[in-house]
Amino acid sequence: MAPFSGAEDFVVGLIGMGDMGKMYARRLSSAGWRIMACDREEKYEELVKEFGNHKNVQILRNGHLVSRASNYIIYSVEAAAIGRVVAQYGPSTRLGAIVGGQTSCKDPEIKAFEEHLPSDVDIVSCHSLHGPNIDPRGQPLVLIKHRASDASFTKVEAVLRCLGSKHVYLTAKEHDRITADTQAVTHAAFLSMGKAWHANQQFPWEGTRYVGGIENVKINLMLRIYAQKWHVYAGLAILNPEAHKQINQFAKSTTELFYLMLEGRRDELRERVYAAKEKVFGREDSPKWEGKPLLPDGVVDRFSLNPNAKGSTPPLPNNHLSLLAMVDCWSALGIVPYDHMICSTPLFRLWLGVTEHLFRTPGLLDECLRVGIEDNTFRRDDLQFTIAASGWAECVALRQFETWRERFAVTQKFFEPRFEGAVEIGQAMIRAVLESDKE
Numbered sequence: 001m002a003p004f005s006g007a008e009d010f011v012v013g014l015i016g017m018g019d020m021g022k023m024y025a026r027r028l029s030s031a032g033w034r035i036m037a038c039d040r041e042e043k044y045e046e047l048v049k050e051f052g053n054h055k056n057v058q059i060l061r062n063g064h065l066v067s068r069a070s071n072y073i074i075y076s077v078e079a080a081a082i083g084r085v086v087a088q089y090g091p092s093t094r095l096g097a098i099v100g101g102q103t104s105c106k107d108p109e110i111k112a113f114e115e116h117l118p119s120d121v122d123i124v125s126c127h128s129l130h131g132p133n134i135d136p137r138g139q140p141l142v143l144i145k146h147r148a149s150d151a152s153f154t155k156v157e158a159v160l161r162c163l164g165s166k167h168v169y170l171t172a173k174e175h176d177r178i179t180a181d182t183q184a185v186t187h188a189a190f191l192s193m194g195k196a197w198h199a200n201q202q203f204p205w206e207g208t209r210y211v212g213g214i215e216n217v218k219i220n221l222m223l224r225i226y227a228q229k230w231h232v233y234a235g236l237a238i239l240n241p242e243a244h245k246q247i248n249q250f251a252k253s254t255t256e257l258f259y260l261m262l263e264g265r266r267d268e269l270r271e272r273v274y275a276a277k278e279k280v281f282g283r284e285d286s287p288k289w290e291g292k293p294l295l296p297d298g299v300v301d302r303f304s305l306n307p308n309a310k311g312s313t314p315p316l317p318n319n320h321l322s323l324l325a326m327v328d329c330w331s332a333l334g335i336v337p338y339d340h341m342i343c344s345t346p347l348f349r350l351w352l353g354v355t356e357h358l359f360r361t362p363g364l365l366d367e368c369l370r371v372g373i374e375d376n377t378f379r380r381d382d383l384q385f386t387i388a389a390s391g392w393a394e395c396v397a398l399r400q401f402e403t404w405r406e407r408f409a410v411t412q413k414f415f416e417p418r419f420e421g422a423v424e425i426g427q428a429m430i431r432a433v434l435e436s437d438k439e
């Protein structure tokens with residue numbers, strides 16, 4: 001049934017039928033909205049086959065046809081392609097239509113709309129802050145009323161309400177600043193872990209050094225990222241003007257903390273990490289974290305990729321350079337991650353969850369600092385992690401898409417034989433954490 005009277009005449013256009021475009025097509029059409037969608041012309045037949053039996057979905061050959069026929073058009077293409085694609089189809093937009101985009105970074109998207117859309121077209125953009133395989137219900141959905149009447153904005157909200165997400169109202173600039181914190185720098189950490197393990201030719205879950213809940217989160221989320229399409233992560237790092245500073249600071253924090261560890265400067269390391277802790281997490285008597293931990297005790301412990309890992313095996317003490325560097329980075333940039341929860345992805349919440357766990361569990365932080373100074377067990381991996389973090393930062397600063405892709409692809413290839421099964425465990429871990437959020 002149509003969501004309200006008149007919905008039969010209102011057409012939602014989707015340009016780009018990749019993972020996100022398809023997810024929108026399925027959910028919106030199931031809620032009764034009429035969809036006209038396309039991808040590249042060469043995928044027409046394949047899409048017709050896939051969506052042939054979907055009520056309310058009509059596949060068209062290209063974005064001109066979608067633009068001419070639709071009242072509200074959502075571009076769901078690669079962030080780096082948005083300028084080119086909007087330049088191509090934007091001028092065909094139906095008179096008085098509403099146009100938006102789903103790209104992860106709004107600066108190039110809005111510039112493309114301003115440059116190529118006719119002036120009678122309203123602009124309302126959106127961004128679902130989760131991957132295509134996550135249930136959108138309860139997840140943040142950013143809405144950006146960039147150039148639109150109240151009526152157009154209300155219409156977009158009415159269409160997207162069927163996703164069941166939490167609507168978050170931001171400007172394009174606010175969106176890019178916040179997602180630089182929540183996404184770009186978080187991904188930089190996991191991308192660097194993958195490169196470090198790859199450089200040392202290890203699948204970390206197969207050894208005995210990476211055991212326990214924190215390590216499960218590191219490993220599962222690293223694999224999750226490397227199992228995805230490179231352009232999603234490259235786009236939101238390289239094209240987001242707000243992200244460069246943060247990725248650079250993450251590399252700087254990693255390098256400086258690693259130097260302190262290597263040089264055995266115990267007091268300086270402790271002072272620096274505790275100062276960062278206070279800035280990010282507040283003082284002992286007025287903490288910024290909630291009474292209840294973000295990540296309930298034990299919830300991630302069972303999601304190990306190692307079938308022989310026993311829940312009772314105690315984790316090997318680790319200096320957790322990546323987590324210390326994250327907090328140092330937030331502190332240096334004056335970021336309070338809790339302020340961004342309205343605009344957070346599941347991945348960010350998990351990352352903040354393990355970080356918080358490390359900093360609020362009595363004794364754990366001090367153990368990290370001790371290991372960082374005294375113990376060589378993780379030195380090789382930490383060295384490679386530091387090199388990787390700097391490598392990603394340089395690549396982003398120089399806007400090197402091709403180098404970024406190659407860096408990603410070679411490590412993706414290393415882990416690829418292990419994706420099967422592993423991605424499902426990571427997915428189950430995220431689901432368990434999302435469930436525990438609701439309790």
Ligand SMILES: NC(=O)C1=CN([C@@H]2O[C@H](COP(=O)(O)OP(=O)(O)OC[C@H]3O[C@@H](n4cnc5c(N)ncnc54)[C@H](OP(=O)(O)O)[C@@H]3O)[C@@H](O)[C@H]2O)C=CC1
Nearest residue numbers: 016018019020021039040076077078079102103104130131
């Ligand atoms: N994946 C995720 O977790 C999320 C992604 N996003 C954002 O959503 C957008 C889409 O991502 P996602 O769906 O994952 O990526 P996909 O690569 O799966 O989908 C993008 C699709 O757009 C197609 N495309 C490119 N040019 C055109 C064109 N001229 N006309 C029609 N279609 C075209 C691509 O074809 P081809 O592959 O041949 O280039 C591809 O099929 C990105 O900007 C991403 O940043 C937002 C939230 C989450």
Ligand SMILES: O=C(O)C(=O)Cc1ccc(O)cc1
Nearest residue numbers: 104129130131183345346347
């Ligand atoms: O949760 C994450 O950070 C993800 O990796 C999935 C993702 C990727 C791109 C987006 O724009 C939003 C979500």
